[in-house]
Amino acid sequence: xxxxxxxxxxxxxxxxxxxxxxxxVGLPTALGLAELGWDVIGADSNPExxxxxKSGKSWFYEPDLEPLLQKHLASGRFxxxxxxxxxxxxxxxxxxxxxxxxxxxxxxxxxQIESIARMVARNLNGYKLIVEKSTVPAITAQWVKKTIxxxxxxxxxxxxKGNGHGNGSQAAKPGKRVRAASTQPYFDVASNPxxxxxxxxxxxxxxxxxxxxxVESERARELLExxxxxxxxxxxxTNITTSELIKHAANAFLSTKISFINMVSDICExxxxxxxxxxxxxxxxxxxxxxxxxxxxxxxxxxxxxxLRAFMHLGEEHGADCALLxxxxxxxxxxxxIFLKKVRKALWVPQGKTIAVLGLAFxxxxxxxxxxxxxxxxxxxxxxxxxxxxxxxxxxxxxRHVLPEEPGRVTYCRTAYETATGAHALLLLTEWKEFKELxxxxxxxxxxxxxxxxxxxxxxxxxxxxxxxxxxxMGRDSVLHHFPVLTNVRPAVRRRQAATPAKxxxxxxxxxxxxx
Ligand code: UGA
Numbered sequence: 392x393x394x395x396x397x398x399x400x401x402x403x404x405x406x407x408x409x410x411x412x413x414x415x416v417g418l419p420t421a422l423g424l425a426e427l428g429w430d431v432i433g434a435d436s437n438p439e440x441x442x443x444x445k446s447g448k449s450w451f452y453e454p455d456l457e458p459l460l461q462k463h464l465a466s467g468r469f470x471x472x473x474x475x476x477x478x479x480x481x482x483x484x485x486x487x488x489x490x491x492x493x494x495x496x497x498x499x500x501x502x503q504i505e506s507i508a509r510m511v512a513r514n515l516n517g518y519k520l521i522v523e524k525s526t527v528p529a530i531t532a533q534w535v536k537k538t539i540x541x542x543x544x545x546x547x548x549x550x551x552k553g554n555g556h557g558n559g560s561q562a563a564k565p566g567k568r569v570r571a572a573s574t575q576p577y578f579d580v581a582s583n584p585x586x587x588x589x590x591x592x593x594x595x596x597x598x599x600x601x602x603x604x605x606v607e608s609e610r611a612r613e614l615l616e617x618x619x620x621x622x623x624x625x626x627x628x629t630n631i632t633t634s635e636l637i638k639h640a641a642n643a644f645l646s647t648k649i650s651f652i653n654m655v656s657d658i659c660e661x662x663x664x665x666x667x668x669x670x671x672x673x674x675x676x677x678x679x680x681x682x683x684x685x686x687x688x689x690x691x692x693x694x695x696x697x698x699l700r701a702f703m704h705l706g707e708e709h710g711a712d713c714a715l716l717x718x719x720x721x722x723x724x725x726x727x728x729i730f731l732k733k734v735r736k737a738l739w740v741p742q743g744k745t746i747a748v749l750g751l752a753f754x755x756x757x758x759x760x761x762x763x764x765x766x767x768x769x770x771x772x773x774x775x776x777x778x779x780x781x782x783x784x785x786x787x788x789x790x791r792h793v794l795p796e797e798p799g800r801v802t803y804c805r806t807a808y809e810t811a812t813g814a815h816a817l818l819l820l821t822e823w824k825e826f827k828e829l830x831x832x833x834x835x836x837x838x839x840x841x842x843x844x845x846x847x848x849x850x851x852x853x854x855x856x857x858x859x860x861x862x863x864x865m866g867r868d869s870v871l872h873h874f875p876v877l878t879n880v881r882p883a884v885r886r887r888q889a890a891t892p893a894k895x896x897x898x899x900x901x902x903x904x905x906x907x
Contacts, residue, residue, distance in 0.1 A: 416524060453589065523582045529639070605634020738842065746818060747782075819847055848865050
């Protein structure tokens with residue numbers, strides 16, 4: 392508890408934390424907080440998820456997560472529980488990490504957030520700080536506040552207005568309207584958006600670029616600053632709505648960078664420039680920055696596509712012009728078509744061809760396949776009559792649910808080399824490190840036809856070409872000259888080029904005669 396000792400506030404030191412929702416955000420957050428010294432309950436209404444966690448296993452793949460889980464199950468600082476009501480009742484700080492999926496019209500579906508607010512209301516047995524960590528549209532916190540007040544019957548005018556540091560011992564009785572002392576609010580709502588990336592969540596938790604907290608009371612601010620102080624990074628304190636908006640703006644901006652470089656990639660291809668070098672050339676300008684300028688098959692995952700839509704929806708609802716973000720989305724949706732066009736151009740006819748696919752996850756270091764461009768590409772190729780052999784280091788169990796094995800049509804393989812065997816083309820769709828390290832000569836030898844279409848610019852065109860591939864990538868010239876049929880022709884070509892001075896003289900005389 393050494394970190395907590397520095398806070399010098401006994402009520403803070405006794406604070407218990409509950410993290411509600413044990414998903415890609417909640418679980419890394421809960422374990423990170425346990426590592427910082429807090430007692431954390433990891434609550435989830437799914438008993439299977441909780442049973443898996445209790446056994447020391449995570450239900451999804453995330454590097455470095457399981458060792459931390461096992462460490463804090465053993466230390467006793469992390470307690471998984473499927474009793475969400477109990478977790479809320481016994482904790483003071485509640486991090487809300489439930490899902491906010493996309494609704495039919497692009498709007499964020501806040502059903503789970505509302506349900507948590509109502510659960511908080513019925514378990515409001517003292518002061519509680521409810522921290523929104525899930526990505527939500529601006530002004531959600533106001534609804535959370537209203538809902539808790541409405542269902543707990545706490546006077547709304549007294550919520551979030553206090554600056555007291557009391558021990559919160561006055562219990563609100565469910566079903567009874569409670570008058571809180573003006574210096575002692577029964578609850579505060581705060582916003583603390585997460586910026587964790589899947590595949591790097593633990594690393595991101597301990598080394599954040601910044602922490603953003605949106606608060607309405609000193610008490611909420613002090614608690615959150617105390618929690619995050621050991622991380623030693625800039626803490627941006629704002630009002631709640633601003634903090635909520637920062638999260639959507641961050642994801643929208645990163646998506647915009649990706650669509651921008653993808654548009655540049657198409658121009659590069661048309662004029663014979665190299666997008667990787669363009670990205671380097673512009674990215675070294677600190678005003679632009681090198682991150683999120685990798686051209687490819689577009690962004691996927693649970694966050695960018697849905698957050699972009701939710702942000703647009705919010706803007707349009709309030710009369711703001713969101714045309715820029717619409718274009719970002721449109722460019723992204725076209726990426727898979729642009730890639731498929733490349734595949735068709737290389738293969739001519741996909742019908743009856745065997746296509747090897749490396750990578751199914753929406754990005755490396757995760758088993759998450761939600762909105763993965765790879766799956767859209769595979770489905771289109773299957774529709775055109777191709778068969779696929781697929782491999783991903785982590786995402787195959789998830790992929791099998793949406794893309795079941797079908798003999799002769801969809802084959803799951805155990806290694807990248809097995810995948811390439813007998814294929815008429817190899818598609819690189821997720822840039823796992825393991826794929827970068829492949830022996831490309833060996834891969835080529837295993838294939839029926841050595842065509843490599845790289846949707847992530849993972850390989851150096853010269854390396855792919857040296858290994859004997861016809862190589863296509865994104866926003867860079869294709870390398871065609873190593874197609875095997877040309878190898879027999881090469882000596883003849885060389886002979887033609889190696890003209891002797893006498894032959895040249897003879898040819899020149901002939902030309903002059905023609906010209907005269
Ligand atoms: C994203 C944000 O980066 C996190 O800061 C945020 O916390 C998270 O969403 C969230 O809202 O929960 P994540 O979806 O895990 O994180 O993944 P990213 O690394 O951002 O990648 C998103 C997609 O963009 C992937 O499909 C990736 O392949 C693609 N991408 C990324 C590119 O196509 N080019 C790039 O240069 C970078």
